Amino acid sequence: MIQHPYPWQAAQWQLLQQRLAQGTLPHALLLYGAQGMGKRHFATALVNSLLCENRTESGAACGECRGCQLLKVGNHPDLTQLSPEEEGKTIAIDKVRQLSSKLTISSQYSGYKVVLITPAEQLNIASANSLLKTLEEPTPDTILILLCSHIDRLLPTIRSRCQKVLFNAPQPEQAERWLVEHAGVDQPVAAQLLALAGSAPLRAQQLSEGGVIEQRADLLKMLHALARGEMSPVQVAEREKKIAVADILQWLSGWSMDMIRLHFSAHPPHIDSPDLLDSLRPLAQQVDVQRVYRYFDKLIEANRLLQTQVNQPLLLEQMLIGWLRLFAKRRS
Numbered sequence: 001m002i003q004h005p006y007p008w009q010a011a012q013w014q015l016l017q018q019r020l021a022q023g024t025l026p027h028a029l030l031l032y033g034a035q036g037m038g039k040r041h042f043a044t045a046l047v048n049s050l051l052c053e054n055r056t057e058s059g060a061a062c063g064e065c066r067g068c069q070l071l072k073v074g075n076h077p078d079l080t081q082l083s084p085e086e087e088g089k090t091i092a093i094d095k096v097r098q099l100s101s102k103l104t105i106s107s108q109y110s111g112y113k114v115v116l117i118t119p120a121e122q123l124n125i126a127s128a129n130s131l132l133k134t135l136e137e138p139t140p141d142t143i144l145i146l147l148c149s150h151i152d153r154l155l156p157t158i159r160s161r162c163q164k165v166l167f168n169a170p171q172p173e174q175a176e177r178w179l180v181e182h183a184g185v186d187q188p189v190a191a192q193l194l195a196l197a198g199s200a201p202l203r204a205q206q207l208s209e210g211g212v213i214e215q216r217a218d219l220l221k222m223l224h225a226l227a228r229g230e231m232s233p234v235q236v237a238e239r240e241k242k243i244a245v246a247d248i249l250q251w252l253s254g255w256s257m258d259m260i261r262l263h264f265s266a267h268p269p270h271i272d273s274p275d276l277l278d279s280l281r282p283l284a285q286q287v288d289v290q291r292v293y294r295y296f297d298k299l300i301e302a303n304r305l306l307q308t309q310v311n312q313p314l315l316l317e318q319m320l321i322g323w324l325r326l327f328a329k330r331r332s
């Protein structure tokens with residue numbers, strides 16, 4: 001049972017617990033921020049706290065009381081969760097209507113009635129408008145918690161009726177420490193994972209479980225072979241077909257920038273892939289820097305094309321051919 005928020009969520013937790021203790025918790029909370037920051041974890045800890053009958057001093061659910069027991073078996077009558085039936089689908093309006101009528105009945109255990117809506121950006125116009133009524137005329141002792149990773153996709157009328165709570169990226173040291181403990185990696189790898197994950201700790205943990213560090217090292221080895229003419233772009237693309245093209249393009253962009261940095265300085269102040277430095281250094285010495293700049297632009301364009309109906313394997317092949325050309329000898 002989730003009882004505590006993540007260490008980087010302490011400020012948000014204290015704020016809400018304070019207001020809960022004072023009896024001034026807003027009836028609608030909008031927890032927002034980029035994916036991978038642990039909003040769902042936080043929301044679960046908060047729901048458990050609200051429905052616990054014997055909260056600890058820090059506000060954590062006790063894990064023992066009747067409320068906690070019901071939560072553990074996923075059967076608390078005062079908790080309603082609204083989510084799409086399937087990932088990517090919208091939250092249906094009849095679910096919101098059912099919720100509104102359920103909330104008119106008082107709580108089963110004379111505590112809070114808690115509603116968790118996730119992800120809130122999946123409310124379509126009709127269901128959002130239906131929810132508005134509930135937000136405008138809240139029933140007593142009701143707390144609605146909305147989770148959202150893309151706040152710009154949420155109707156402004158919904159946004160303005162919720163107390164917004166932002167979840168930002170944690171301080172790097174804090175995120176690294178957590179990742180070292182929870183992903184079983186050492187500090188430089190943790191830093192590398194966080195860089196790849198846009199500083200989102202849970203995304204970094206996912207990447208680690210997916211073996212991203214090894215995958216990157218493997219690909220770079222193959223790119224060496226490509227530069228030496230020992231493999232063809234088609235062969236590399238074939239070997240890497242299980243990895244998302246978007247990820248490969250991101251890595252190629254980082255390595256291109258790193259090659260430029262290493263070309264001008266043996267010890268550049270910043271490097272995207274410190275874990276692959278030994279492998280990048282010799283490439284940086286052989287490369288034609290003007291071509292790398294142009295290649296970098298092409299990667300940006302390729303990334304944009306990924307949002308369209310482009311043939312992704314073909315696009316990857318073209319970018320690998322582009323990589324090969326970075327190392328081609330100039331005609332004299």
Ligand SMILES: [Zn+2]
Pocket residue numbers: 051052053054055061062063064065066067068
């Ligand atoms: Zn409890």
